[in-house]
Amino acid sequence: MYDLILSTNKALDRSCINDHSGYGDMLDDPSLSSSSSSSSLPPLPTPESFPFPYPKPYDIQLQLMQTVFRAIEDGKIAIVESPTGTGKSLSLLTSTLTWLASHQARLETAIETSLRTQLATDDPDDPSWVIEHAVKARMNELHSVQEARKERLMKARARERKIRQAGGNGAFRGVKKVKVGNGSGTSGKSDIKEDEDFLPEDKDKDEEEDGPYLSREVRELMSKYEATRPKQHVEEEEEEDMPKIYYTSRTHTQLRQLTSELLKTTFAIDNDPSSTDPTAGVETEAGPSQGVSLVPLGSRKQLCINDKVRALAKSGGDERINEACLDMQKSGKARCEFLPAKADEAAMLDARDAVLASVKDIEDIVSDGRKSCVCPYYATRRAVKQSQMVTLPYNLLLQKNAREALDISLKDQVVVIDEAHNLIDTLLSIHSTTVTSTNLSNAVSQLQQYLQRFKSRLKPVHALWIRQVLTVLQGLIRVCSKFVEDSKSSTAANGKGKAKAEVLNANVLMERAGGGSDQVNPMELVAYLKESKLARKISGFSEHMAEKAAANEPKTSRSATARHASIAAFHVVEAFLLSLVDAKDDGRVLLSMDESGTTGTPVVTIKYVLLNPAERFKEVVEEARSVVLAGGTMEPISDFMQQLFPAIPIGRFATLSCSHVIPKENLLTQVVCVGPRKVEFEFKYSNRGDDALLTELGAVIQSTVGLVPDGVVVFVPSYAFLDKVKTFWTQSGLFQRLGDRKQLFFEPQTSGDVETVLRDYALAISSANAVSTTGEKSRKTGALLFAVVGGKLSEGINFSDGLGRCVIMVGLPFANVGSVELQERMRYVEKLPGAGADASREMYENLCMRAVNQSIGRAIRHANDYACILLVDKRYATPRIRHKLPKWIGEDVKVQSEFGGVARGIAAFFKEKRARGM
Incomplete structure (x- = not known):
């Protein structure tokens, strides 16, 4: 409709x-x-x-x-918090x-x-x-x-x-997969690179924007046809944007969960043939009659079904997949077998309609794409304009370049950003870029080799711009060399071993590069890089040369990953140059040096750091009809008002902070100010390694695990602190004693091991319960898991029911105040309009408390859940910190001045739950 x-x-x-x-x-x-x-x-x-x-x-x-x-x-802009x-x-x-x-x-x-x-x-x-x-x-x-x-x-x-009733066999259109010939007239040579492919593109040639199907020859014919075509007919063929909701979250996993939630509503049509929902697609007062059309957007890495292209991700990453995909759309090439030619566009339109027909997640769309033999990546892109809801990860919505590449217009649309507690940090992160002196050297080498090979074939305008790019990169290398010299001189003069870091703005960096690079117009340079697709051309040529070299030297010891890092150097450099253009006065350039490399040559890092997230987010706010920021722990909200919306009047906001659905008696939150031996808890960075403090903390945990059934999760401030307690408590024998009561688990070093640790943790808890129901006496009462605030287990993981009957938060995880990047950010916040003298301290505390709130929010996951929370640090007793806890936690916090009160509170809490049969 x-x-x-x-x-x-x-x-x-x-x-x-x-x-x-x-x-x-x-x-x-x-x-x-x-x-x-x-x-x-x-x-x-x-x-x-x-x-x-x-x-x-x-x-x-x-x-x-x-x-x-x-x-x-x-x-309006809505900021809503719902646990x-x-x-x-x-x-x-x-x-x-x-x-x-x-x-x-x-x-x-x-x-x-x-x-x-x-x-x-x-x-x-x-x-x-x-x-x-x-x-x-x-x-x-x-x-x-x-x-x-x-x-x-x-x-x-x-x-x-x-198709589903038939067990998944067959394609939507009954068309067999047919590989498209390379069109070059050569046999078995479809992968041979022609020099023509590596030449920079002219301004009026843009394959990506002109559509995914069109060869160069077809585009030229179409441009001639469009020039003589009546204007009203051109407009009739343009597909208009329907009103829609853009729903974004941090990860693909969270968006997949959203899809399953949507299927519970009356707005969705589930096309599962086993579904018995009689209201699917029926006109009701509850919702629309035809169901919502959902399009889940993702990257080529997630949606590509060409196995040859996907294999490139293992050694080449996302950028290599993108390049290979675009390369297979050129005339005279081995065309991707899953991308219909323009003459068979009906196949793509059928795939588009299949995306819109019923609610699916990315895995469903990929599966359907394999059956229909049509590219899911381009099918979802074609479906966006006719959809009513689009789900996509943060980075695709928050970056203007990504929105333009996907042809996403937010004009008068509704934008919902879930898990928005991360929004400020995400904006700063995705708009900050890093380049090293090694990247610069590799890029210069590639550019020189490229110029040498193609100098006689380049148009004068391309040759001029490529030399200007080369001048800029050589200037940046001189900046790195000078920084190394100055750092060594400073270290020798001061007798200190710590390498210095330096902060400057983009203009100063370009002035130091000198050699004419400060005369280059950055805006024009970046425009040229985009129009010519120079990074793709350089990387493609470099890879071609690397493949030839590898063929001649099959026993080379250089790994594929290292080879790709070298090939991708120009993409890294281009991203850095793009950031410099946007730097203005809301970004800084940080220079630092690392001498720990295996080559013995110091590596200089040049990092562009965005300080003002509001400038980048303003485009979203100004275009969208309404923006909704939602999260389980949005407090403290003051950061959003000050850093994201400094110029927006207060009347344009709607805020809501919900209480929890659990009854108050199902949550016990206590501040543990002292331990059993009267040692005060204050885990400042300077005393986190104090043996007496660690011994007292161990006594608190040992006492707690004896009172709490099932699972206990201990969050510590950092990985370094976790390593310290592991070493100290292993030597003291505490881990042996803790292990007698509960099986011990620790946050893994790699993300790939997270699921294994969580599975074993849950199994240990269920096994302990199973043994106790047989009447056999077991000393183990569950499991104890040590995790790091801001780590792999502090967000997006549910410790519901028995997995998290108690959460112990050790200290306050303040960021390293000595960080040059953090210091620049704090100085910038102090200068914001309306910022008080306490603005930087406020921001510093808010960073810490937002991480705390995310961690302790892992425990209560549904209305019938119950848990206790221990905040082990006397600073949690101060009103300033307590007021930054979520309202559903902060309302009933009990501050205990002696540990006996803590232990009695825990014992009474779980005794009452046992009495109620919970």
Whole structure:
């Protein structure tokens, strides 16, 4: 039905009612546009109830849905906090899709009303039946557009059901995979690189933007055809953007969980043939009749189904996959067998409709793509404009270049950012880039080799720009060499072994590069790099040369990973240069040196650091109709107001901090100020290695594990601290004693081992319970897991029920205040408009407390869960720190001045739970 609204202008141009003057003017009325502001449409009231998938939502769920609905309708920025386990995702989905459905109905009504009013105004002498007849004819024509879309998607669903019921055999269109010939007239030579491929592209040649199917020759023919084509016909073929929700989160795993949550709602159509839901696709008061069209966007690495291209990721990474994919779209090449030619575009449109037909996650779309033999990456891209909801990871939404590459327009759309507690750090991270002196040397070598090979074939403009790029890189190498000399001189003069670091802005860096590089216009340089695709050309040529060298020297000891790192050097350099262009006054360049390399030559790192996330996020805020920031632990919210929205009036915000759904008696939070031997806990960086303090901490943990059943999770401030306690408690025999009560586990060093550790941890807990039910006495009562704040287990992991009956937070994990990068960030915050004298301290504490809140929030995961939380550091007793805990925790924190009170509190808490049979 959304197509109906969006196709109004195009359909009315084809109207049979052409004799009413002023009709075309009416079509330009912004009130008829689906992307117009809410002020030109009748306002939507906030619903008293929502089509929630469960009989009665909790009060906090209803509050969240009403807050989000109202914020979207009023075009506001919503910052909402809803603890994990309170149905946050379902509430966000229900509220946003309810608004979308209501907005669609409002648009249709507005169009019909405006048609009737305009026709009556233009020809007041026309009888009412003539006007009604004209309106009915027009609305019927518009509804036919929706019916056509409905029929397409129903056919796509039917194809899916047929394939799934048949056990997954067969393709959607019944077309066999046929490899496309290389078109070069050579046999077995499809992988041979032609020099023509490595030449820089001219300004008017852009394969990526011109579409995924078109060869160079076809694009040239089309450009000639478009030049002579009537303008109105060109516009008719442009696919318009439907109103939609862009829903983003940190990881693909979190987005996959969102898809499963969406399938619980009345907005989704599940095309599983085993589904017995009688309401799927049925018109109800709860939601739209045809279901929501969801498109999960991902990278080529996630969506590519060409096994040869995917194999490149093992040694070449994402960039190598991108290059190989684009290379296989060129004329005269071995075309990707999964990318339909323009002549068979119907196959791609069928794949697009298959994506839109029912709710799927990326794995489903990849599976369907293999069956239909059509590329899922380009199928999802084609489906975006006709979708009502798009899910995508942070980096694809927050970077302008990524949005442009995916042809994503946020204009008047709704943006929901889940797990938004990470938003500021994510923005700073994805817009910060690093290049080393090794990268620069490799890039210069590649560029010189490239120039030598192609100097006679390069157009003068390309030769000029490539030499200017070479000048800039050589200048940066001189900066690195000078920095090494100065660092060694400073170290020798001061007698200190620590290498110095230096902070400067982008202009100073370019001035130091000298040699004419400071005369290069950075904007023009970056524009050239984008237009010519020089990084792709250089990397492709370098890889070609490396392959030839490897063929001549098969026994080379150089690994494929090391070889690719060298080949990819120019991509790294290009990313750094792109960052410098955006540097302005809200970024800094940090120079540092590492002498620990195996070559003995110091390696200089040049890092561009973004300090102002608001400037990059402003594009999203200004384009979108509404932005919703949601998370389980958004406190402290002051950082978002100060660092992300410094210039936005307070009246444009809607905020909500929900309490938890669990009863208060299911959570016990205590501040442990002292240990059993009266030693005060204050884990400052300077005393974290104090033996007496570690001994006292060990006594607290030993006492606690004797009182708590099942799983206990201990969060420590850093990996270094974890290594210290492991060494100290192993020597003291404490780990032996702890292991007698609970099986011990530690956060793994690599991400790949996380699932194994969690599985074994859960198994140890369930095994202990299984033994106890047989009547046999066992000393072990569960498991004890040591994790690091901000590490692999502190976010996105659920320690629900028996996996986390107690969470012990050791100290406050403050960042290293000696970090040059952190110091620059704190100085920048102090200079923000309205920032007080305490702004940098506030930011420093907020960084710490946000990490704490994420960690302790792992314990309570649903309404019937229960756990105790121990905050082991006397600083948690101060009002300043306590007020930065989540409201659902901070309201009932008990500050214990002696450890006896802590132990009695834990014992009573679990005794009461046993008495209730929990």
